[in-house]
Amino acid sequence: MRHLEFLAGRLFKAVLVMFGIIVLNFFLVRLAPGDPATVLAGEAGVVDPQFMAELRARYGLDQPLYEQLAIYVSRAATLDFGESYRIQRPAMDLIAERLPATLLLSLTAFALAIVLGVTLGVLAARRVGRWQDMVITVAALVFFAMPLFWIGLMAILLFSVQLGWLPAYGMETVGGNYSGVGRAFDIARHLVLPATTLGLFYVAVYVRMTRASVLEVSQLDFVRTARAKGIREARIWRRHILKNALLPVITLASLQAGALVGGAVVTETVFAWPGVGRLAFDALGQRDYNLLLAVFTVTSAMVILFNLIADLVYSLIDPRIEVKG
Amino acid sequence: MISRRQFGALSTALALSPVPGLRAEEPRQGGTLNAIVQPEPPAVFIGINRLGPSAYVGSKISEGLLTFDRNLQPRPVLAQSWEVSPDGMTYVFRLRQGVTWHDGRPFTSADVVYSITEFLPKVFSRSRAAFSNVERVSAPDEHTVELRMKHPFPGLLTVFERSGGTMVPRHLYEGTDPYRNPANERPIGTGPFKFKEWRRGSFIHLVRNENYWQPGRPYLDEIYFHIVPDANGRSVAFETGQVDVLRGGDVEWFEIRRLMRAENVQVTEAGWEYQCPLAWFNLNLRNPPLDDVRFRRALSHAIDRNFIIRTIFSGFGRPSDGPMTQSMPYCDQSVWTRYPYNPRAATALLDEMGLRPGKGGVRAELRFYPLPYGETWLRLGDYLRERLGAIGVRLNIVSVDMPTLVQRVNAGDFDIFSNFVYLTPDPAMNFTQVYRSDVPAVGTAANLGGYNNPRVTEMLSQAERTQDQAVRKRLYSEVQKILTQDVPILWTHEVGFPTLSRGKVHNLITTGLGTDDNFADTWLAG
Numbered sequence: 005m006r007h008l009e010f011l012a013g014r015l016f017k018a019v020l021v022m023f024g025i026i027v028l029n030f031f032l033v034r035l036a037p038g039d040p041a042t043v044l045a046g047e048a049g050v051v052d053p054q055f056m057a058e059l060r061a062r063y064g065l066d067q068p069l070y071e072q073l074a075i076y077v078s079r080a081a082t083l084d085f086g087e088s089y090r091i092q093r094p095a096m097d098l099i100a101e102r103l104p105a106t107l108l109l110s111l112t113a114f115a116l117a118i119v120l121g122v123t124l125g126v127l128a129a130r131r132v133g134r135w136q137d138m139v140i141t142v143a144a145l146v147f148f149a150m151p152l153f154w155i156g157l158m159a160i161l162l163f164s165v166q167l168g169w170l171p172a173y174g175m176e177t178v179g180g181n182y183s184g185v186g187r188a189f190d191i192a193r194h195l196v197l198p199a200t201t202l203g204l205f206y207v208a209v210y211v212r213m214t215r216a217s218v219l220e221v222s223q224l225d226f227v228r229t230a231r232a233k234g235i236r237e238a239r240i241w242r243r244h245i246l247k248n249a250l251l252p253v254i255t256l257a258s259l260q261a262g263a264l265v266g267g268a269v270v271t272e273t274v275f276a277w278p279g280v281g282r283l284a285f286d287a288l289g290q291r292d293y294n295l296l297l298a299v300f301t302v303t304s305a306m307v308i309l310f311n312l313i314a315d316l317v318y319s320l321i322d323p324r325i326e327v328k329g
Numbered sequence: 330m331i332s333r334r335q336f337g338a339l340s341t342a343l344a345l346s347p348v349p350g351l352r353a354e355e356p357r358q359g360g361t362l363n364a365i366v367q368p369e370p371p372a373v374f375i376g377i378n379r380l381g382p383s384a385y386v387g388s389k390i391s392e393g394l395l396t397f398d399r400n401l402q403p404r405p406v407l408a409q410s411w412e413v414s415p416d417g418m419t420y421v422f423r424l425r426q427g428v429t430w431h432d433g434r435p436f437t438s439a440d441v442v443y444s445i446t447e448f449l450p451k452v453f454s455r456s457r458a459a460f461s462n463v464e465r466v467s468a469p470d471e472h473t474v475e476l477r478m479k480h481p482f483p484g485l486l487t488v489f490e491r492s493g494g495t496m497v498p499r500h501l502y503e504g505t506d507p508y509r510n511p512a513n514e515r516p517i518g519t520g521p522f523k524f525k526e527w528r529r530g531s532f533i534h535l536v537r538n539e540n541y542w543q544p545g546r547p548y549l550d551e552i553y554f555h556i557v558p559d560a561n562g563r564s565v566a567f568e569t570g571q572v573d574v575l576r577g578g579d580v581e582w583f584e585i586r587r588l589m590r591a592e593n594v595q596v597t598e599a600g601w602e603y604q605c606p607l608a609w610f611n612l613n614l615r616n617p618p619l620d621d622v623r624f625r626r627a628l629s630h631a632i633d634r635n636f637i638i639r640t641i642f643s644g645f646g647r648p649s650d651g652p653m654t655q656s657m658p659y660c661d662q663s664v665w666t667r668y669p670y671n672p673r674a675a676t677a678l679l680d681e682m683g684l685r686p687g688k689g690g691v692r693a694e695l696r697f698y699p700l701p702y703g704e705t706w707l708r709l710g711d712y713l714r715e716r717l718g719a720i721g722v723r724l725n726i727v728s729v730d731m732p733t734l735v736q737r738v739n740a741g742d743f744d745i746f747s748n749f750v751y752l753t754p755d756p757a758m759n760f761t762q763v764y765r766s767d768v769p770a771v772g773t774a775a776n777l778g779g780y781n782n783p784r785v786t787e788m789l790s791q792a793e794r795t796q797d798q799a800v801r802k803r804l805y806s807e808v809q810k811i812l813t814q815d816v817p818i819l820w821t822h823e824v825g826f827p828t829l830s831r832g833k834v835h836n837l838i839t840t841g842l843g844t845d846d847n848f849a850d851t852w853l854a855g
Contacts, residue, residue, distance in 0.1 A: 042771075043735070045772040052768075160562070178571075179534075276562050282530060
């Protein structure tokens with residue numbers, strides 16, 4: 005019951021936050037100089053001012069800002085974000101088209117990061133000061149420090165250009181016309197490099213976070229007490245150290261999960277992965293307000309949703325954390 | 330690094346090398362051409378969008394009445410023949426018979442009338458400007474179209490190529506909102522290739538039009554346009570053989586030399602004759618000291634245009650210190666005042682102005698916006714800063730994205746910015762807008778620096794509306810003479826956009842429209 009109350013309270017707050025985000029985003033995108041009509045004028049070389057005025061009228065950009073805001077908010081309430089100025093199709097359709105590719109890439113990288121990151125982090129903590137710890141820590145530092153695009157480019161050079169093992173770009177072989185298992189295998193081959201590239205950075209983050217957290221928790225009094233009580237070492241690690249040490253990891257995971265939809269712009273660009281991040285990046289360069297706002301809203305909703313989930317998971321893992329609406 | 334001698338030999342080899350595919354081999358039917366389209370176009374129906382990437386893909390689907398050969402002579406496409414009356418007041422186009430749209434409906438004069446009078450002026454500013462010179466369009470029969478002009482406008486013929494004068498199927502568009510028509514998603518044209526599929530963010534797929542009006546064409550079965558947003562990725566796609574063609578702008582200029590070294594790769598600068606791309610630095614003549622012609626001449630003397638071509642653009646393109654490209658029919662270099670690279674002459678002019686070096690040797694300070702089109706253009710900006718710094722003009726570089734740049738330069742909020750413009754063959758179309766002071770316009774190819782020479786404006790206006798070639802030639806020569814004296818813009822070079830292709834690709838470029846033509850004659854060796 006308390007969980008339900010908590011959930012209802014958080015949902016109410018989430019709706020308020022979403023409203024605030026939607027309004028803020030509306031002004032934020034308009035702070036950037038230029039508008040869709042300016043972009044078109046730049047690309048066309050030259051247009052006459054009357055044509056620009058017609059274009060702005062067509063997009064509703066000639067209306068006072070408060071009217072544009074009112075229309076936008078009322079539509080957003082029904083998840084209608086209007087049409088992309090650029091592509092002339094509903095913004096939500098364009099996002100829905102790209103969402104599976106982004107989720108596939110991000111979730112694979114996410115899973116890789118958590119499984120590998122936590123495992124290696126725990127291993128490093130258990131072997132602290134030994135060569136295993138050194139290798140894992142140094143590798144984590146290297147991958148943490150290296151920019152994603154550089155890792156991506158090096159991976160392409162090695163595995164695609166030099167060795168020819170994996171495709172360099174795209175999500176499927178263009179013209180491959182695969183179906184069924186063949187298609188799944190083709191996509192999987194294309195997924196290896198971008199998912200590993202994106203995942204490696206987060207593996208490094210999770211390794212560092214888990215190692216530090218495990219080391220900290222294992223020094224605490226209750227662990228010493230557990231050992232003094234003669235509890236088996238495996239049980240101490242599983243029930244006492246890991247359970248407590250994983251709380252900050254969950255926080256980080258929830259933040260990363262929130263960024264799943266829009267957080268892979270660099271990887272999507274380097275590997276020509278047809279995802280939402282790239283769509284948003286292009287929309288920004290083209291001042292495609294409707295599309296940009298739709299992407300912002302979807303990504304913001306994801307962050308709020310995963311924060312909510314994280315709060316719930318906290319309370320399940322650690323009963324000392326109270327659930328309050 | 331290649332030596333100067335190697336570079337010279339390479340350049341000569343390039344100049345002598347044939348346009349890809351112009352070889353004495355028998356064309357072969359079939360095959361898949363893999364190309365890159367960059368950036369991903371917003372639409373592939375060039376009736377609705379004619380930006381570079383849209384034109385590249387859409388030009389295989391939709392057609393115009395004419396095309397232009399590499400000498401910029403009009404050639405028949407959907408119009409089999411045409412006549413222009415000696416006074417320039419009447420144009421008669423006789424259309425090709427037996428042409429059908431991709432949905433099987435016949436292409437007739439009614440489509441042409443609809444496209445010219447209703448569709449194109451509604452969608453494109455440039456079409457509206459060009460066709461505003463036409464008084465009446467009529468269709469005496471199904472295969473004849475007659476245009477009656479309000480006054481002569483000799484530049485008109487140049488807009489009937491496929492991207493400027495796209496023919497639109499009347500039966501699908503009449504009475505609809507052109508922007509929201511479902512046919513935009515799956516364009517119906519008369520071209521050699523039909524739209525098959527567009528997987529956004531991945532590829533666009535076109536297939537052979539079995540009922541194309543030209544017997545035996547096209548040779549290719551299908552074309553895939555790969556969408557690869559990263560420049561390095563595009564290089565890799567070509568290197569690894571996943572794509573057969575890279576066109577100018579797909580990769581940075583400095584990458585091209587490396588890619589050329591691969592086996593069985595051909596390169597050409599042909600195919601940009603119609604576009605006439607000219608690069609320059611726009612100057613804001615409202616701001617001192619740029620309002621003083623001596624200062625502008627000093628800047629022109631300070632730039633080594635050969636260095637720009639040789640080092641920044643990897644040997645592609647041609648240095649230029651005048652307002653027209655050599656492929657433009659009215660280009661008259663004999664009247665140009667030249668400004669050879671001479672830093673001493675530049676500093677002498679600044680001294681004459683009384684602009685003495687101040688603290689740190691700085692005589693003047695200017696705000697500069699580089700063109701945000703990639704690394705090569707940024708390097709051009711760095712070069713300008715270095716060269717102007719050497720004569721005591723400090724350049725403060727402000728990097729912004731394209732929409733910001735367009736907004737700022739149109740608001741007059743700049744001193745210098747780098748730019749390149751497709752002038753197209755007839756000066757009455759794009760050239761005139763850059764220098765006339767009485768045409769309100771927005772964009773990067775407008776008169777942005779506030780250049781105001783009433784005589785130039787008057788002569789450009791006259792030249793647009795006279796059919797007498799000798800008079801036009803005289804007027805445009807006079808305009809070029811004045812412009813090179815006034816230096817309202819710092820012209821630097823004719824941009825060379827090399828096209829790279831695999832040796833198996835033949836007849837890729839057959840006209841002055843280059844890769845923006847329809848690929849009907851393109852074929853692949855086995």
